[in-house]
Amino acid sequence: MDRIVRAASGQYVDGGWREPARSKRLSVRDPSSGSEVGSVVAATPSDVQAAVQAAARAFPGWAALSPDERGEPLRRAHALVLERADHLARALTLEGGKPLEEAKGEVLWGAEFLLWYAEEARRPWGEILASSGPGQRLYVRRRPRGVIACITPWNFPSSLVARKVAPAVAGGNTVVLKPAEQTPLSAVLLFEIFHEAGFPPGVVNLVCGDPEPIGAVLTSSPDVRQISFTGSVEVGKLLLRRCADSVKKVTLELGGHAPFVVFADADLELAADKLAFSKFQNAGQTCIAANRVLVERGVSGEVGRLLAERAAEVRVGDGLEPGVTVGPLIDGAALGRVREHVADAVSRGGRLLCGGSEPPGLDPERFFGPTVLTGVPPDARVATEETFGPVAPLIAFSSEEEAVELANASEYGLAAYLFTRDLGRAHRVGEALDYGMVAVNDGALGWVQAPFGGIKGSGDGREGGRQGLEEYLDVQYLSVNFD
Ligand code: NAP
Numbered sequence: 001m002d003r004i005v006r007a008a009s010g011q012y013v014d015g016g017w018r019e020p021a022r023s024k025r026l027s028v029r030d031p032s033s034g035s036e037v038g039s040v041v042a043a044t045p046s047d048v049q050a051a052v053q054a055a056a057r058a059f060p061g062w063a064a065l066s067p068d069e070r071g072e073p074l075r076r077a078h079a080l081v082l083e084r085a086d087h088l089a090r091a092l093t094l095e096g097g098k099p100l101e102e103a104k105g106e107v108l109w110g111a112e113f114l115l116w117y118a119e120e121a122r123r124p125w126g127e128i129l130a131s132s133g134p135g136q137r138l139y140v141r142r143r144p145r146g147v148i149a150c151i152t153p154w155n156f157p158s159s160l161v162a163r164k165v166a167p168a169v170a171g172g173n174t175v176v177l178k179p180a181e182q183t184p185l186s187a188v189l190l191f192e193i194f195h196e197a198g199f200p201p202g203v204v205n206l207v208c209g210d211p212e213p214i215g216a217v218l219t220s221s222p223d224v225r226q227i228s229f230t231g232s233v234e235v236g237k238l239l240l241r242r243c244a245d246s247v248k249k250v251t252l253e254l255g256g257h258a259p260f261v262v263f264a265d266a267d268l269e270l271a272a273d274k275l276a277f278s279k280f281q282n283a284g285q286t287c288i289a290a291n292r293v294l295v296e297r298g299v300s301g302e303v304g305r306l307l308a309e310r311a312a313e314v315r316v317g318d319g320l321e322p323g324v325t326v327g328p329l330i331d332g333a334a335l336g337r338v339r340e341h342v343a344d345a346v347s348r349g350g351r352l353l354c355g356g357s358e359p360p361g362l363d364p365e366r367f368f369g370p371t372v373l374t375g376v377p378p379d380a381r382v383a384t385e386e387t388f389g390p391v392a393p394l395i396a397f398s399s400e401e402e403a404v405e406l407a408n409a410s411e412y413g414l415a416a417y418l419f420t421r422d423l424g425r426a427h428r429v430g431e432a433l434d435y436g437m438v439a440v441n442d443g444a445l446g447w448v449q450a451p452f453g454g455i456k457g458s459g460d461g462r463e464g465g466r467q468g469l470e471e472y473l474d475v476q477y478l479s480v481n482f483d
Contacts, residue, residue: 178209
């Protein structure tokens with residue numbers, strides 16, 4: 001079977017694909033096997049500057065179009081993504097490892113943002129305030145900000161590109177995007193679609209390669225008005241510091257450490273289904289994956305058993321193989337961290353209910369089996385650091401107060417889950433959780449119409465919903481005196 005992704009160069013600037021003479025190429029590898037599946041051109045600082053300048057030149061003309069006109073290429077891009085969803089999904093599996101069906105789900109989810117923001121940008125943006133005197137009107141309007149630099153991670157390499165680019169350009173801004181080095185091909189294929197969809201030159205630009213020099217240009221350029229970043233806390237903080245001198249707006253979608261709280265009165269089968277989805281999707285490599293399973297003491301044995309049953313149904317392997325539901329981890333470093341977290345939990349008294357290593361016959365450098373641990377102390381590494389793997393540690397609690405205290409004892413504040421049949425408790429606990437998003441009796445949160453994002457160490461900013469558009473708009477207030 002052909003395991004190559006055929007894609008353009010990786011450098012899309014001012015409406016065209018570029019491959020400068022003497023440019024270096026970066027290899028993209030399949031995490032299932034390590035074999036090369038494609039390559040992209042590595043941008044130099046002057047390539048990045050050219051992309052920023054193209055975006056700055058395109059901005060006034062693009063911002064002057066009506067939202068309806070700006071929506072046209074987004075609507076065409078949406079249709080093209082649907083047409084090519086199978087091809088895009090295959091590329092995503094080859095570079096990111098995600099099982100094919102899951103990859104297709106991601107591609108289609110990303111497409112939703114293209115269409116949704118084409119429409120959302122047409123809705124009213126302003127307010128008229130009460131006047132302070134006769135003959136006066138106070139208006140609040142929103143206006144596009146300018147050039148937005150978007151930086152995306154490897155774990156959702158298609159949808160997160162769409163989730164940033166769509167609201168930014170729908171709002172009248174222009175974009176320079178840098179995807180993750182491990183998974184640039186999904187972004188390249190989306191930009192091929194953006195080209196066909198007819199965005200004017202310079203409105204959307206793509207540069208791939210070494211993050212340090214690219215980041216240095218993007219954070220220091222006075223033409224870039226905003227950095228929209230999704231990735232680790234460490235890099236998010238670095239970018240925030242680097243943007244201080246030029247006072248850029250910085251949107252940070254960072255890591256998480258989601259508590260998954262199950263009360264004894266919950267529908268335990270439902271909780272186990274949603275937990276298995278949250279924990280094993282993308283091999284646990286999602287920012288909103290349940291990282292700590294807090295279970296009321298009387299039912300923790302039952303929840304562990306139900307989750308282990310579901311873990312036994314998972315098939316780990318190469319994401320292109322039919323029937324595989326969990327793919328490889330992204331690289332050896334990710335695998336090393338997962339193994340360390342499991343070993344640490346066991347050394348502190350945690351007990352393995354299942355998993356704990358690679359499934360038989362699979363490469364231990366690439367794969368890890370779904371793992372359920374019980375009796376894990378709240379200070380174990382798996383209970384405090386982002387694991388980013390298919391490992392579910394169960395921690396018992398005895399009261400509602402203790403559940404909230406344990407759930408909130410984290411530097412992160414992205415997503416939390418809560419399972420109960422008690423309506424009062426659902427509201428009380430849901431509102432007491434210090435998280436940007438709380439799902440009650442559910443395991444999914446990334447709806448296109450809802451504001452996705454975190455508080456505390458998980459960042460600042462929202463993607464999705466009306467708020468996702470507002471992230472890319474400045475507020476301007478006009479006081480008009482007509483006396
Ligand atoms: P990462 O290492 O922070 O990388 C994210 C992006 O930043 C990549 O494109 C990376 O480029 C780039 N980057 C790294 N150093 C940079 C620098 N000095 N200047 C400019 N850009 C730089 O994160 P990751 O490992 O790819 O992603 C996993 C993390 O993302 C997890 O913590 C996860 O929770 C978080 N995440 C959050 C959300 C959310 O919505 N809150 C969604 C998904 C993932 P290279 O790839 O070239 O290094």
